[in-house]
Amino acid sequence: MxxxxxxxxxxxxxxxxxxxxxxxxxxxxxxxxxxxxxxxxxxxxxxxxxxxxxxxxxxxxxxxxxxxxxxxxxxxxxxxxxxxxxxxxxxxxxxxxxxxxxxxxxxxxxxxxxxxxxxxxxxxxxxxxxxxxxxxxxxxxxxxxxxxxxxxxxxxxxxxxxxxxxxxxxxxxxxxxxxxxxxxxxxxxxxxxxxxxxxxxxxxxxxxxxxxxxxxxxxxxxxxxxxxxxxxxxxxxxxxxxxxxxxxxxxxxxxxxxxxxxxxxxxxxxxxxxxxxxxxxxxxxxxxxxxxxxxxxxxxxxxxxxxxxxxxxxxxxxxxxxxxxxxxxxxxxxxxxxxxxxxxxxxxxxxTYAANPVLAALGEEQFGQTGWPSLAAQVAAVHRALPESERRRAVVYAQNYGEAGALDRYGPAYGLPPVYSGHNAYAGFGRPADAKDVVIAVGVDRAAFSALFERCEARGRLTFDVPHFEEGRELLVCVGPRRPWSSMWDGLRWTGTF
Known part of the structure; x- marks a missing residue:
């Protein structure tokens, strides 16, 4: 039993x-x-x-x-x-x-x-x-x-x-x-x-x-x-x-x-x-x-x-x-x-998150997942405004890997040239050829980056329809690197978060 x-x-x-x-x-x-x-x-x-x-x-x-x-x-x-x-x-x-x-x-x-x-x-x-x-x-x-x-x-x-x-x-x-x-x-x-x-x-x-x-x-x-x-x-x-x-x-x-x-x-x-x-x-x-x-x-x-x-x-x-x-x-x-x-x-x-303060606080993470196509469109507008001779010699430099990744994903649809960044591992994904002497810079420190070129001009700031941590980042067009990219690239590398 x-x-x-x-x-x-x-x-x-x-x-x-x-x-x-x-x-x-x-x-x-x-x-x-x-x-x-x-x-x-x-x-x-x-x-x-x-x-x-x-x-x-x-x-x-x-x-x-x-x-x-x-x-x-x-x-x-x-x-x-x-x-x-x-x-x-x-x-x-x-x-x-x-x-x-x-x-x-x-x-x-x-x-x-x-x-x-x-x-x-x-x-x-x-x-x-x-x-x-x-x-x-x-x-x-x-x-x-x-x-x-x-x-x-x-x-x-x-x-x-x-x-x-x-x-x-x-x-x-x-x-x-x-x-x-x-x-x-x-x-x-x-x-x-x-x-x-x-x-x-x-x-x-x-x-x-x-x-x-x-x-x-x-x-x-x-x-x-x-x-x-x-x-x-x-x-x-x-x-x-x-x-x-x-x-x-x-x-x-x-x-x-x-x-x-x-x-x-x-x-x-x-x-x-x-x-x-x-x-x-x-x-x-x-x-x-x-x-x-x-x-x-x-x-x-x-x-x-x-x-x-x-x-x-x-x-x-x-x-x-x-x-x-x-x-x-x-x-x-x-x-x-x-x-x-x-x-x-x-x-x-x-x-809806953006329109309500309580929801905006709760859904803050949502704002970091939108706006990336808009970022690419705004950079593309700067690129289109360049003279034809400069567009052929241009590349895009992004200060952080988020900007660079967004431009890599959405930039080709707008006809943007290759994008590079010195942030973390992105710095090892490639650097501009030395012959590229025109750069559209996104989100860089204006004083530090301008010192690397003969001439840098501001072409506006990023704006978005909803809150975004890239809001207000500056867009620059810089011409005439003072040193070849191969020489100054290591100085553009940086490690960290943003």
Whole structure:
């Protein structure tokens, strides 16, 4: 009788597990469809314009990033065409997979079918998930890498299956090909294991094998960085040179998932620290608590914790054991999801965001995804106004990779000549031929750039119909380089953000 009862119980558990995965899969699929539905507008995110061009100059590494995202840009354009929707297919799919992993993590923490699906819904309603899945950016990969690595570590602890370290290492290796921030996660989780345990799993030969596999997969970018003098360290210095204070950083932690779900991830953090049955998983909470002061000390962006916050959110969902708590959490997820969609997805016309101060504040990210065709049109007007003799000798120089990427994408339709920039990896994509002695300069520092030419004249400033960070940037026409482009190009290189 005991054997028969056990068999029935096992069948019920297996059926519940299958049902949870089916429903979690439905939620994750719905998220991917939603992201794809809004992928086509209002326009390219500034970094996407850069990655699009980087994909045309494939390399083992770049000054400011590893190789994977430019490679994904190239592959998606090759498969689906050179369009905005085409390069956002992979991010949308990865966003959906991250939601599915949230459900799996909840299951590892002991959640039944309802709470696993609830965890997936909360992940779907998270600002971090929608932001990562909406645009082609290293975060699209990095977000999934962090939540998957944490799920695998939790599963290793629960099941004792040390072979899963190889899977965790493979995930971390892919993370190294997309964004070196995954090193922060590895350090944080190692610190969590050393402080909170279980320390023994770090001594496994499988853990060493996983680390070796991660380094092997990430080797192309790491070797490229070493050969080229570790330019990523310069970029990291720029990214961690912010002056945001403690309050701003903590506010960022609240906003990263969304204000209505912030209490849930806080509850997950507390539960991981206090619940006796989760003692073995305490390392995740400790990793977060170690990471936050380090990032604040470095002046880093609050968003660097969003992967761990997503895991804490899942833990908070598992705590919703009663119907009342699940109802409250469901309402919070719906409201948070609506707010997150307004902030990240183009659910409203850009003009509507611009016309309302509240919506303008919420949808600030939308303004960086519009106006790029207008920028190209305004530069083209300057180009058309040049004498024919000068047009034949002209090139375009853009101060940052966003301007350069926009002109590369939309400039050919206006008959613009090739565009160049000294910003980050764009400086290595090519420089003007020495015979080109007329340049239309976009967004440069007028005094510094004019010193390089015999004559520079202002030809207006950029204007846009909606708020845009390029508003007011100056357009110059400069003639007669004082030195050949080959000689002065290194002086035009610069590393940083804008």
């Amino acid at each position: 005991d054997t028969a009862t056990a068999a029935v119980a096992a069948k019920k558990e297996a059926a519940s597990t299958r049902s949870a995965k089916v429903w979690t899969g439905i939620v994750s699929g719905a998220v991917a469809v939603l992201l794809l539905a809004y992928a086509g507008g209002p326009g390219y995110y500034v970094d996407e314009l850069y990655f699009r061009v980087a994909g045309e100059h494939l390399a083992w590494g770049y000054a400011d990033q590893p190789l994977l995202v430019p490679l994904l840009s190239w592959a998606q354009i090759a498969l689906f065409g050179d369009s905005l929707t085409a390069i956002r297919v992979v991010p949308a799919v990865l966003g959906g997979v991250a939601v599915f992993v949230a459900g799996l993590t909840a299951g590892e923490l002991g959640a039944g079918r309802r709470r696993q699906v609830l965890a997936a819904c909360a992940a779907a309603a998270s600002l971090a998930t929608l932001a990562a899945g909406h645009v082609l950016h290293p975060t699209a990969v990095d977000h999934l890498v962090w939540v998957t690595a944490c799920w695998l570590v939790i599963r290793i602890i629960r099941t004792g299956d040390q072979r899963l370290w190889l899977a965790a290492g493979a995930v971390a290796g892919v993370g190294l090909l997309a964004k070196y921030l995954v090193v922060l996660l590895a350090v944080g989780l190692a610190a969590g294991l050393l402080i909170a345990g279980p320390r023994r799993i770090l001594l496994s030969r499988w853990a060493a094998g996983g680390a070796a596999l991660a380094l092997l997969i990430g080797a192309p970018g790491l070797v490229w960085q070493a050969v080229n003098g570790w330019p990523q360290l310069t970029m990291a210095g720029v990214l961690t040179s912010g002056d945001s204070g403690v309050v701003d950083f903590l506010v960022g932690q609240v906003l990263m998932i969304g204000p209505f779900l912030a209490p849930v991830w806080v509850a997950g953090l507390v539960a991981l620290l206090r619940r006796a049955e989760w003692r073995s998983y305490r390392l995740v909470a400790v990793a977060y608590l170690v990471m936050v002061p380090v990032l604040m000390l470095l002046g880093a962006e609050p968003r660097y914790t969003e992967g761990l916050l997503s895991v804490l959110l899942t833990a908070g969902c598992v705590r919703a054991a009663t119907p009342a708590r699940r109802l409250w959490l469901g309402v919070a997820a719906v409201v948070n999801g609506v707010l997150a969609a307004l902030m990240v997805l183009p659910v409203l016309p850009v003009s």
